[in-house]
Amino acid sequence: MQTYERIADLRNALKTARVEGRSVGFVPTMGALHEGHLSLIRRARAENDLVVISIFVNPTQFNDIDDYEKYPRHVARDIEMAAGAGADVAFTPAMDEIYSEGFDTVVVVRGLSDILEGASRPGHFQGVATVVAKLFNIVQPDHAYFGEKDYQQLQVIRRMARDLDISTEIVSCPIVREPDGLAMSSRNVRLSPEQRKAATVLNRALGYTQEIADTGVHDAHILSGWLARTIEVEPLAKLDYAVIVDRETLLEADRIDNSPIALVAATFGDVRLIDNRIITPAPGLERRG
Amino acid sequence: MQTYERIADLRNALKTARVEGRSVGFVPTMGALHEGHLSLIRRARAENDLVVISIFVNPTQFNDIDDYEKYPRHVARDIEMAAGAGADVAFTPAMDEIYSEGFDTVVVVRGLSDILEGASRPGHFQGVATVVAKLFNIVQPDHAYFGEKDYQQLQVIRRMARDLDISTEIVSCPIVREPDGLAMSSRNVRLSPEQRKAATVLNRALGYTQEIADTGVHDAHILSGWLARTIEVEPLAKLDYAVIVDRETLLEADRIDNSPIALVAATFGDVRLIDNRIITPAPGLERRG
Numbered sequence: 001m002q003t004y005e006r007i008a009d010l011r012n013a014l015k016t017a018r019v020e021g022r023s024v025g026f027v028p029t030m031g032a033l034h035e036g037h038l039s040l041i042r043r044a045r046a047e048n049d050l051v052v053i054s055i056f057v058n059p060t061q062f063n064d065i066d067d068y069e070k071y072p073r074h075v076a077r078d079i080e081m082a083a084g085a086g087a088d089v090a091f092t093p094a095m096d097e098i099y100s101e102g103f104d105t106v107v108v109v110r111g112l113s114d115i116l117e118g119a120s121r122p123g124h125f126q127g128v129a130t131v132v133a134k135l136f137n138i139v140q141p142d143h144a145y146f147g148e149k150d151y152q153q154l155q156v157i158r159r160m161a162r163d164l165d166i167s168t169e170i171v172s173c174p175i176v177r178e179p180d181g182l183a184m185s186s187r188n189v190r191l192s193p194e195q196r197k198a199a200t201v202l203n204r205a206l207g208y209t210q211e212i213a214d215t216g217v218h219d220a221h222i223l224s225g226w227l228a229r230t231i232e233v234e235p236l237a238k239l240d241y242a243v244i245v246d247r248e249t250l251l252e253a254d255r256i257d258n259s260p261i262a263l264v265a266a267t268f269g270d271v272r273l274i275d276n277r278i279i280t281p282a283p284g285l286e287r288r289g
Numbered sequence: 290m291q292t293y294e295r296i297a298d299l300r301n302a303l304k305t306a307r308v309e310g311r312s313v314g315f316v317p318t319m320g321a322l323h324e325g326h327l328s329l330i331r332r333a334r335a336e337n338d339l340v341v342i343s344i345f346v347n348p349t350q351f352n353d354i355d356d357y358e359k360y361p362r363h364v365a366r367d368i369e370m371a372a373g374a375g376a377d378v379a380f381t382p383a384m385d386e387i388y389s390e391g392f393d394t395v396v397v398v399r400g401l402s403d404i405l406e407g408a409s410r411p412g413h414f415q416g417v418a419t420v421v422a423k424l425f426n427i428v429q430p431d432h433a434y435f436g437e438k439d440y441q442q443l444q445v446i447r448r449m450a451r452d453l454d455i456s457t458e459i460v461s462c463p464i465v466r467e468p469d470g471l472a473m474s475s476r477n478v479r480l481s482p483e484q485r486k487a488a489t490v491l492n493r494a495l496g497y498t499q500e501i502a503d504t505g506v507h508d509a510h511i512l513s514g515w516l517a518r519t520i521e522v523e524p525l526a527k528l529d530y531a532v533i534v535d536r537e538t539l540l541e542a543d544r545i546d547n548s549p550i551a552l553v554a555a556t557f558g559d560v561r562l563i564d565n566r567i568i569t570p571a572p573g574l575e576r577r578g
Contacts, residue, residue: 105418110395163392166426
C-alpha cells in the first residue's frame with residue numbers, strides 16, 4: 001500500500017499507471033472505515049487494475065462543528081483495513097492540501113441539494129459536491145464507488161458528474177448491515193448501548209413498510225405514514241423525516257408502482273443516522289388501493 | 290479540420306491522441322472569431338501537438354437576452370479561420386448537448402465573480418465558470434488559452450482551476466488591438482461608425498493613465514480618477530467603471546508600486562466594451578506622491 005499526502009505526488013504515481021493503460025478505481029472516504037467501505041474497495045478491486053482510496057474528513061460538508069470534531073479518526077487502522085480489502089494507494093491529504101489559501105470555489109447541485117438531508121444540513125451537499133469534484137480531478141478515476149446508504153449523496157454526485165461531463169463512471173454498492181440490521185455507519189460507534197439497540201428501528205420500520213406494501217397497499221403516503229409512526233414509537237429515536245420518493249428526482253411519490261425509495265433520518269442522542277430501502281409493489285396486486 | 294457536434298465523438302477522437310501521448314491545447318470560444326482568437330489558436334499551435342477549439346454561444350453567461358440574441362454567429366467562417374490559424378479539431382455542440390434535460394449544477398467562484406463585471410452582469414461568471422469546467426472535462430486539455438482582454442474572466446478561470454485541482458494549465462495571451470488601438474471584440478461589429486470611433490477612448494484613456502504615472506503619480510485613486518474622467522469626456526461613452534486593482538485579487542489598489550491593472554467598462558449605444566492595461570510605476574520615482 002502506497003500512501004501519499006501531496007496531490008503532486010499522487011498524480012505522479014497515477015500518471016505511470018495511466019500511461020500503461022491501467023484502469024483506476026476510486027473510493028473516496030472520510031476514514032473510520034467499516035464493512036460498508038470495505039465492500040466498495042472489494043468491488044473496486046474486482047473491476048480495476050489499480051484501486052485508490054482517499055481518507056479526508058471534509059470540514060465543508062459538516063454543518064455541525066461538534067459532529068465534525070467528534071467524527072472518528074483512525075487513519076493508520078483505516079490504511080491497514082483498506083489494504084486488506086485490496087486497495088493499492090491511499091491519499092491522505094492534510095487540510096491545507098485540499099483547501100489552500102484563497103480557496104473560493106464551490107460546486108452546487110441545485111434542487112437535489114436543498115431537500116431532505118440538505119434541508120436538515122444546510123451546505124452539506126455543496127461541501128460534498130465540491131470535494132468530490134476536486135478528488136475526481138486529482139485522481140481522474142475510471143470508476144468511483146459510493147455506498148447506497150447515503151442515497152441522496154449518491155444522486156447528487158451522479159447529477160454533478162452528468163452535468164459537468166465528468167468522465168468517471170459512478171458505481172453504487174448496496175448497504176452493508178450489522179447482524180441485527182442496523183446500516184453500517186462510522187457514526188454508529190458513538191451510540192450508547194441503549195441507543196445502539198434503539199437504532200435498529202430504522203431498518204425494521206423499512207422492512208415493515210415493504211411488508212405492508214406486499215399486502216397490496218400501494219399508496220406511498222399511507223406507507224410513509226406507517227414508516228414514520230413505526231419509528232416514532234421508539235422513545236430514543238427523534239424522527240427527522242420518513243418519505244417515499246422517486247429514485248432519481250427524490251421528489252415525493254404518490255404511488256409505489258415505479259419502485260420508489262423510502263428514505264429515513266432520525267437522531268439517537270446526538271447521533272444522526274439515515275437509512276433507506278426501495279419499496280416494490282406487490283406482484284399481481286397493482287390495482288388495489 | 291475535424292468538426293464534432295457530439296461530446297462522445299469528440300472524446301473518442303481525443304482518446305487516440307492521448308494514448309499516443311500527444312499534448313492537447315484548447316481554445317474555448319463563442320465563435321465570431323477575430324484576430325484575438327486567432328492569436329490564441331496560433332499560440333496553442335506552437336505549444337501543443339493537437340489544437341482543439343470549441344464554438345458555443347453559452348446562454349448562461351449572458352445576463353441580457355438581447356445581447357445573447359444579437360451575439361454574432363458565423364460558424365462556417367469561424368471554422369475556416371480557425372483552421373487557417375492552425376486548429377485541428379472544432380467542437381460545435383448544439384444547446385442540448387451541453388445543457389441536457391434536468392441540468393442543475395453550477396460552479397461558482399465566490400468573491401471574484403461578484404465585483405466589476407460580475408456586479409454589472411449578475412450570473413455572468415457563474416455561467417462562464419460552469420461551461421468552462423464542463424469543456425475542460427470534455428476536452429481534458431494540457432493547456433487552455435484565454436485572452437487578457439477579459440481579464441476578470443481569466444482570473445475567475447485561474448481561481449476555479451486552482452481550487453478544483455483541474456490539471457489543465459491556463460495560458461493567457463495579450464490583447465490584440467485594431468490599428469487605432471481598439472481592443473478586438475466580437476461585439477465591435479455592432480458599433481455604428483461614430484460609436485466605433487468613440488470607442489477608441491478606452492485604450493487612449495488607459496495609455497494616458499500610464500503617461501500620468503510616468504510623471505511620478507503613483508496614487509492609484511488619483512490615476513483611476515483621471516482614467517474615469519478621460520472616458521466620461523467622450524459623449525458617446527457611458528462609463529460603467531474605471532478602476533485600478535490588484536492583478537490577482539482584483540481588489541482596489543491604493544498605489545501602483547506593485548504594477549496593478551486598470552480595468553474599464555463602458556457602453557456605446559447598446560454595446561458594452563471592456564479594456565485593461567497594467568499600470569507600472571515610473572522607474573526611479575517610487576517616492577513621489
